[in-house]
Amino acid sequence: MSFLPRDVPSQPPRRLYAGRDVSRALTIAELRAMALARLPRFSAEYLEGGAEEELTLADNRRAFDDHVFAPRVLVSVDRRSKSRMIFGRPSALPIGSAPTGLNGLLWPGADAALARATAAAGIPFGQSTVSNALVADLAALPGVRHWFQLYVFGTDDIWETLVDNAHRAGSEVLLLTVDGAVMGNREWDIRNYARPLELTLSAKLDVLAHPRWLLDLWRAGYPRFSNLEPFVPAADRTFFGVSNWSKSSLRAALDWSFVDRLRRRWPGKLVIKGVQTVEDVLEARRHGADGVVLSNHGGRQLDRTTSPLRLIAPARAAVGKDYTLLVDSGFRRGTEIVMALALGADAVLLGRALLYGLAAGGERGAKRAIDILATEIDRTLALLGVDSVDELTPDVLRPAP
Numbered sequence: 001m002s003f004l005p006r007d008v009p010s011q012p013p014r015r016l017y018a019g020r021d022v023s024r025a026l027t028i029a030e031l032r033a034m035a036l037a038r039l040p041r042f043s044a045e046y047l048e049g050g051a052e053e054e055l056t057l058a059d060n061r062r063a064f065d066d067h068v069f070a071p072r073v074l075v076s077v078d079r080r081s082k083s084r085m086i087f088g089r090p091s092a093l094p095i096g097s098a099p100t101g102l103n104g105l106l107w108p109g110a111d112a113a114l115a116r117a118t119a120a121a122g123i124p125f126g127q128s129t130v131s132n133a134l135v136a137d138l139a140a141l142p143g144v145r146h147w148f149q150l151y152v153f154g155t156d157d158i159w160e161t162l163v164d165n166a167h168r169a170g171s172e173v174l175l176l177t178v179d180g181a182v183m184g185n186r187e188w189d190i191r192n193y194a195r196p197l198e199l200t201l202s203a204k205l206d207v208l209a210h211p212r213w214l215l216d217l218w219r220a221g222y223p224r225f226s227n228l229e230p231f232v233p234a235a236d237r238t239f240f241g242v243s244n245w246s247k248s249s250l251r252a253a254l255d256w257s258f259v260d261r262l263r264r265r266w267p268g269k270l271v272i273k274g275v276q277t278v279e280d281v282l283e284a285r286r287h288g289a290d291g292v293v294l295s296n297h298g299g300r301q302l303d304r305t306t307s308p309l310r311l312i313a314p315a316r317a318a319v320g321k322d323y324t325l326l327v328d329s330g331f332r333r334g335t336e337i338v339m340a341l342a343l344g345a346d347a348v349l350l351g352r353a354l355l356y357g358l359a360a361g362g363e364r365g366a367k368r369a370i371d372i373l374a375t376e377i378d379r380t381l382a383l384l385g386v387d388s389v390d391e392l393t394p395d396v397l398r399p400a401p
Helices: 028-038 041-048 055-066 110-121 135-139 156-169 201-208 211-220 239-249 256-265 278-286 309-319 334-343 352-384
Strands: 067-069 084-086 089-091 095-097 124-127 145-150 173-177 193-195 269-275 291-294 324-327 347-350 397-399
Touching: 028 041, 028 352, 041 201, 041 352, 055 067, 055 309, 067 334, 095 110, 095 352, 110 124, 110 135, 110 145, 110 352, 124 135, 135 145, 135 156, 145 156, 156 256, 173 256, 201 211, 256 269, 269 278, 278 291, 278 309, 291 309, 309 324, 309 334, 334 347, 334 352, 334 397, 347 352
Parallel strands: 095 124, 095 347, 124 145, 145 173, 173 269, 269 291, 291 324, 324 347
Antiparallel strands: 067 397, 084 089
8 A cells, every 4th residue: 555645656757867977977877868868860879779679689688687686794895806807917897898899980089088998997998890090009008908809801811910910019819709790780770871871861960960979070070990991992991981891891701710720820818709609619719719708799780699698607617617708798787797797707898888988978988987887896796795706606696586
């Protein structure tokens, strides 16, 4: 029985902050609201959208509902540690920046801003082949722990040059993305275009309705694909030209023998990104990979796949405790990161969660996103009765009712 008068609502009206001051954001959801208020529809759709029915996109979020926490009480947690060893080096947090492409549509100089934010936080930074800054420039930023993600385009000389450039720049880890033989069918993104890479009239008018974003783009100019331009015919070295080239040049003829070749050429840590079965985790280890990223590309490639969160425990059981398992896709909360660590992940790579902060406020926004997640991780450890992320085990979880 309710004791409230009939004319009193059951809860006060609630609304996320969507202004411009990133310091006021309390959650990643609030940074998302701020980002979507600033971005024109076509750019927001590129950031937000998934493949086809977006069932995978939704399942990435729904998977966290499979578990509930089982906190222990009267446990001393006054010396909490959020740091984690990742590939033999300490990371201040058990997270890193996932490699993401075309960030220049979210904020001017976005890749450098995100790299500086990760350096300030003491966590790894993943740079995509289709980023908008040179590998050498970002790897040289003070304090950046640089990881390079490889898409395999065209002929062998292209990937070989990209890999060698990353090695010379000092990249620590090479992430080979293997779930992108073709581009996913992102229908809602496609609907913004009258033809490939030409916005519809409606989308163009929507751009005009976002003058702050448009002014930033005008000042900075269209983002460039600096790492790919040397391989593209001179006449096509524009934003749209390189975009078309990259989509048409993805190499579909990749198999495990390519991993063997890459392993022989790359002297650093090699990680296979986009693994979605235990069988392929074992195959990656057999072919010399130092780890994998359990990932469905944030729901942007093949629809009707399951969340990587559900793969962590069986993958860990298959490879034992010493093989590096990273995971991405769908993470928005520190509680969710802690859940993945408890299931057996070594660390979580974050894509959209950091990009929301980036799109809302550039470097300050990215730093705010990291700070929010760090605070949530710390609070979750304390309330679980766990003093360190290294102490997390499946015992802190129960199947959801």
